[in-house]
Structures are given as C-alpha cells and as structure tokens.
Amino acid sequence: MIKKTSDIKEVIEKTASLARLSFESSGSSRFAEKVESVLSYVAQLNELDTSGIEPTSHAVLVGSGLREDKAHDSGAKDLILSAAPSRDGPFIQVPKVIEGE
Amino acid sequence: MSSYEAVIGLEVHAQLSTESKMFCACSTSAGSPPNTNICPVCTGQPGTLPVVNRRAIEMAIKAGLALGCKIERRSIFARKNYFYPDLPKGYQISQYEFPLCLGGGVTISTEGGKKTISLIRIHLEEDAGKLLHDYGHPDMSHVDFNRCGVPLIEIVSGPDMRSPKEAGDYLRTLRNVLVYLDVCEGNLQEGNFRCDANVSIRPVGRKEFGTRTEMKNLNSFKAVERSIAYEIERQTKVLESGGTVSQETRLWNDVAGRTESMRSKEEAHDYRYFPDPDLLPLIVEEDWIARTRSGLPELAGAKAERFVSNYEIPRADALVLTDDRALADYFEAVIASGAPARKAANWITAELMREIKDDERGIAACPIAPANLAGLIKLIEEGKISGKIGKDVFEMMFKTGRAAAEIVAELGVEQISDSSAIESAVDKIIAENPKQVEQYRGGKTAVLAYFVGQVMKATKGQANPQMLNDILKKKLET
Incomplete structure (x- = not known):
C-alpha cells in the first residue's frame, strides 16, 4: 500500500517512463497530490474482507463469444499502411531499436 | 565441473x-x-x-x-x-x-x-x-x-x-x-x-x-x-x-x-x-x-503398440518408427504399397534412417516415395536382385529419387534367376575344376564355397544365391 507522497511521486515517475510519457519536473508533484487523493478514496475498498471471493476481471458474467476459423482479406491493408509516418516499399519503417540498448 | x-x-x-x-x-x-x-x-x-x-x-x-x-x-x-x-x-x-x-x-x-x-x-x-x-x-x-x-x-x-x-x-x-x-x-x-x-x-x-x-x-x-x-x-x-x-x-x-x-x-x-x-x-x-478428448489422434506410444501387435515388428523398431509421425506415416505407406512389414521396418530403420540422420527435416528429406521403396523390397523378395545389390540400388534411389526397377534395368544388375542360365554356368565351373569336385565328393563339403565364389565371379555376382546353392549341390552330389 502506498502511503507517503514521496512514494507516490516515485510511482508516477516510473509509470510515466513505462508509458513513455514525460512532463516538467513540477508535474510529478502536481500529479502526486491528485493521484494520492484518488488512491486514498479507492483504498477504502481495502477495508472489505474479500478472502474467499474470486477475483472479478469483468463485470459481465458471460463467457467470451468465439468465431469460426475462417480467413478473409480485410481489404484495409492500404489504408492502414498509408497511416504509417514512414514506409519503405511494403514495409513500415521505424528508427532502429535493438532490445537492451 | x-x-x-x-x-x-x-x-x-x-x-x-x-x-x-x-x-x-x-x-x-x-x-x-x-x-x-x-x-x-x-x-x-x-x-x-x-x-x-x-x-x-x-x-x-x-x-x-x-x-x-x-x-x-x-x-x-x-x-x-x-x-x-x-x-x-x-x-x-x-x-x-x-x-x-x-x-x-x-x-x-x-x-x-x-x-x-x-x-x-x-x-x-x-x-x-x-x-x-x-x-x-x-x-x-x-x-x-x-x-x-x-x-x-x-x-x-x-x-x-x-x-x-x-x-x-x-x-x-x-x-x-x-x-x-x-x-x-x-x-x-x-x-x-x-x-x-x-x-x-x-x-x-x-x-x-x-x-x-x-x-x-x-x-x-x-x-x-x-x-x-x-x-x-x-x-x-x-x-x-x-x-x-x-x-x-x-x-x-x-x-x-x-x-x-x-x-x-x-x-x-x-x-x-x-x-x-x-x-x-x-x-x-x-x-x-x-469431445476434444475423444477426438484425440493416436499418439506415439499407442501407435508403437499397434505396430508391434498388427505388423509383428520388433518393439525397438516400432519405437524408432513412431518417434516421428511423418516417419510412422511413411512406414505405413510403404506397407500399403505391398511391402511386408518386417522388411519395410528393416529398410527404413537401417538404410533410410542412416541417410537422413543428420537432417533436421527428418523423413521429409527422403526423396524416395513410399511406393518406390516398396518396389525395391519387392524386387528383392521376388529374387530379381540380390539383397546386396539392393543396397546399392537404394543408395542410387536416394540420390536420384528414381524407381528401383528403372535403376536395376539401367545398371543391368538384375539377378539371374533363370535356372538353365545358372546350370550352364555351374556345368562350366565343374568341368574346369575336376580336383575340387573330387575333394567335394570325398567328403570335403566346405569346398562348396569355392564353387559358389567361382560361379558368382563368372556371373558378376548376379546369380540368385539360393538357386545357385541348390543347383551346385544337386550337380556335385550326382
């Protein structure tokens, strides 16, 4: 459970970096206050005893619908590719990214 | 370490x-x-x-x-x-x-x-x-x-x-x-x-x-x-x-x-x-x-058991053959083309597996169609070629993907199973070796191998060995 504002600032900074978001240094204190109030509001739920209750991942209680395994062309290929900022022939082109660097 | x-x-x-x-x-x-x-x-x-x-x-x-x-x-x-x-x-x-x-x-x-x-x-x-x-x-x-x-x-x-x-x-x-x-x-x-x-x-x-x-x-x-x-x-x-x-x-x-x-x-x-x-x-x-459980196909273990009981092949062969589904299918396709199961198992586990053992594609790397392998086995079974020549033919089949009969005809290595042809070759050798004939008739039957070797030499190894043996014995003993 996150308690201190400094912890929250750390969480915000980490989340921002994972989400590739950036803001000015003052931003993290500003968000910290807001996030802290949201978290403490939601934290009231922790007072409930939920042992023995299955985790709920969805509010709807039915199972997923399934589709048959039939392939067909979407016809949207060109439209999708035209939205790419950079292309080379049939490829989408991106700045080189090697994992770990 | x-x-x-x-x-x-x-x-x-x-x-x-x-x-x-x-x-x-x-x-x-x-x-x-x-x-x-x-x-x-x-x-x-x-x-x-x-x-x-x-x-x-x-x-x-x-x-x-x-x-x-x-x-x-x-x-x-x-x-x-x-x-x-x-x-x-x-x-x-x-x-x-x-x-x-x-x-x-x-x-x-x-x-x-x-x-x-x-x-x-x-x-x-x-x-x-x-x-x-x-x-x-x-x-x-x-x-x-x-x-x-x-x-x-x-x-x-x-x-x-x-x-x-x-x-x-x-x-x-x-x-x-x-x-x-x-x-x-x-x-x-x-x-x-x-x-x-x-x-x-x-x-x-x-x-x-x-x-x-x-x-x-x-x-x-x-x-x-x-x-x-x-x-x-x-x-x-x-x-x-x-x-x-x-x-x-x-x-x-x-x-x-x-x-x-x-x-x-x-x-x-x-x-x-x-x-x-x-x-x-x-x-x-x-x-x-x-429903999915009841629709599961036969897996390797069950297939090996079936091969042992239906085809009466050794368990060790059955295990090798079923190790890869494609190989097991190949084996059954050779049998379906008329080859006896044991012979098919022998050829696949010995000759064929040796050729493909270093190839990760497995049996997919084998250019010999199942029917062609069955054809080769049939030629040997019918005495058209000897087992020894069969191995050479197999190698050529593996290299070229061609049918056994075609290669045999081209090489002219078809086994001599015509008894009159063998008889005349035997007669000639017997006539040329009176001393050995005497030894044989005197009880030194081991000399038979000498005659077999001479006839094989004369026929370029193409005489049907079983027929040659029978004819030689008959002629030497009368």
Whole structure:
C-alpha cells in the first residue's frame, strides 16, 4: 500500500517512463497530490474482507463469444499502411531499436 | 565441473496451425508478401475489438489433454504491456494469472530409465510482428505485421532437466506430440516452434537454485543442446573463479558457438499485466473438453503398440518408427504399397534412417516415395536382385529419387534367376575344376564355397544365391 507522497511521486515517475510519457519536473508533484487523493478514496475498498471471493476481471458474467476459423482479406491493408509516418516499399519503417540498448 | 549440477527449464512457443489469426480473420499464411495479412484489429486501430478463434482454443485444449494438463473451465486473457515496434497495440494479449492449462508432463527416456519433466502451464497468446534490421538502411528497422496476432501456445516446463541431452529429448518429445496432434508444424528453423532455455547451476546436493540466465535465438535442436552445454560451462567457470552469475538474457551465437550478453537494462521488465477489458473470460464447457478428448489422434506410444501387435515388428523398431509421425506415416505407406512389414521396418530403420540422420527435416528429406521403396523390397523378395545389390540400388534411389526397377534395368544388375542360365554356368565351373569336385565328393563339403565364389565371379555376382546353392549341390552330389 502506498502511503507517503514521496512514494507516490516515485510511482508516477516510473509509470510515466513505462508509458513513455514525460512532463516538467513540477508535474510529478502536481500529479502526486491528485493521484494520492484518488488512491486514498479507492483504498477504502481495502477495508472489505474479500478472502474467499474470486477475483472479478469483468463485470459481465458471460463467457467470451468465439468465431469460426475462417480467413478473409480485410481489404484495409492500404489504408492502414498509408497511416504509417514512414514506409519503405511494403514495409513500415521505424528508427532502429535493438532490445537492451 | 563435476561438483555442479545444471538446472534447466524450457519455455516453448508453438504456433497453432489455424487458418486465421487469434483475434481477427487475417490469414496466418507464412508465405505472404510483407504487410498483406493485416487488418484494423491486429494493427491495433482505435475502436476495434478482438474476437477469439474457436479452433485455436480447441488446438490448445488438444495439446493440454495430450500432455496430461488440467484444462481450466475459465481462463482470462490479459494484456502484457510494452513498447516495441513489432507490437502495434502497445500490448500483447496473453494469459497470465489464469491460463487455460495447468500441470501435465512430458516423459523422456534417460540412461536411468523414464523421467517425467513436469509442465507448469500452457497458455494462449498472440505473436508479435517481425522486425528486419539492416534491411537497406543502417539506422532504420523494417516492420512486417503479418505475424501479428497469429495464435501461439506457450508451454512452460518445470526446472526439471539436468543436462543438455535431457533438454533436447524433452523438446523433441514435445514437438512430436504437437505434430502428432496436428496443432503445430513444429519447425524450429521456420520459427513456428520456438524455444527459450533457462539455465542455472548449483553445487550437487544443494536444494536452492542458482541464478539463472535465459537463452534466446535457439533455431535448432542442436542449438538448444549446444547453447545449454556452453552456458553450463560458462557459469561453472564464473563460479569457480569466485564470481557470481548475473541474471540476464543471453543470445546464442550459433556461428561462434557461444552465448552473448544482451546488455540488458538495469531495470527489469515491468509488463503491468492486467485482464484485457476487451475480452470476456474464456469459458470451456466440460462437454467441449470431453469431445476434444475423444477426438484425440493416436499418439506415439499407442501407435508403437499397434505396430508391434498388427505388423509383428520388433518393439525397438516400432519405437524408432513412431518417434516421428511423418516417419510412422511413411512406414505405413510403404506397407500399403505391398511391402511386408518386417522388411519395410528393416529398410527404413537401417538404410533410410542412416541417410537422413543428420537432417533436421527428418523423413521429409527422403526423396524416395513410399511406393518406390516398396518396389525395391519387392524386387528383392521376388529374387530379381540380390539383397546386396539392393543396397546399392537404394543408395542410387536416394540420390536420384528414381524407381528401383528403372535403376536395376539401367545398371543391368538384375539377378539371374533363370535356372538353365545358372546350370550352364555351374556345368562350366565343374568341368574346369575336376580336383575340387573330387575333394567335394570325398567328403570335403566346405569346398562348396569355392564353387559358389567361382560361379558368382563368372556371373558378376548376379546369380540368385539360393538357386545357385541348390543347383551346385544337386550337380556335385550326382
């Protein structure tokens, strides 16, 4: 459970970096206050005893619908590719990214 | 070296052989031009929704049942979040806390007898796209989304293997099960059956695991075994020189024959898994599981038993033949073309397997059609060619893919089974060797071999040996 504002600032900074978001240094204190109030509001739920209750991942209680395994062309290929900022022939082109660097 | 023991676990990604992708109707065809099998769903366009492919689920259930897993009635799709250009949605749909299959195992044969490698889980997920580096531009990567959303199962083993050989055997057995089930093509080179290996070492007798490294880029069974052997040795050297093994991902360099650090980030991956709000829980009803179970094909073990009882071939041969479904099918096709089962088993396990043993394609690398092998066996059975010449003909068949009769006719090596032809050759030899005839008739019957050799020489080895023996004896004894 996150308690201190400094912890929250750390969480915000980490989340921002994972989400590739950036803001000015003052931003993290500003968000910290807001996030802290949201978290403490939601934290009231922790007072409930939920042992023995299955985790709920969805509010709807039915199972997923399934589709048959039939392939067909979407016809949207060109439209999708035209939205790419950079292309080379049939490829989408991106700045080189090697994992770990 | 001997004071350490290796602990190996494997993560296998097997591509399910569906026609369409996991969550959309795009084709899974591997041969399509780049970025042709794409749609708003698999490229992550806003407002689109994934819909689960029934057949993919069924294939995963099949795999789970055949591997002795417990099939979960309810499993949950989760988002694994990370940014990489091969992942247009910014997350991969996978299963995390609640996978489709739990438990199970794969039994392998070791020197110490049978050993079951436990499975922790099998879960469903979608593949990512493909990145091509150094494709025309040094600072750019090229992205192909065709593979994005192709259905995979990830099969996670327990840390139960203790040697590279055990890991290789586990992987081969697992592959064979999936290929038998027709749920995966099982081709490592083509990437529809991929493996990452987790390796650590610990002093013999210690219970706690050492720090493990994860190896990637293992594109063949040999690469899996070699990389694990290399890594065990590397970690042993590190520990013996007083160092510590660092937990990291390493890439196998097949050419250099070593694993290399990927210079991993300090920060561990943080995927922030959470249930995918776009997908409802996957519910698998009991009767679906039951129907799938009753539709499971004959697996290797059962097939081997059937070969022993139906075809009366030795168990050792049956085990070799059923080790690979394609090989077992080949064997049965040779029999269907009229060859006696035992002969067919002999030719396949001895001659044919020797030719293909170093080829990872297995029987697919054999250019001899089953009917042609049956044809060769028939020529020998009918006495048209000798068994010895049959082996030469086999080699030529393997090189050229041509039919046995064609090669035999061309070489003129057809066996002489015409009794009058053999008789005249025998008469000639007997007339030329009165001394040996006398010896034979005087009780020195071992001299028969001399006559056989002389006639064979005269007929260029083409006399039918059984007929030659009979005729010789008859003539010498009267």
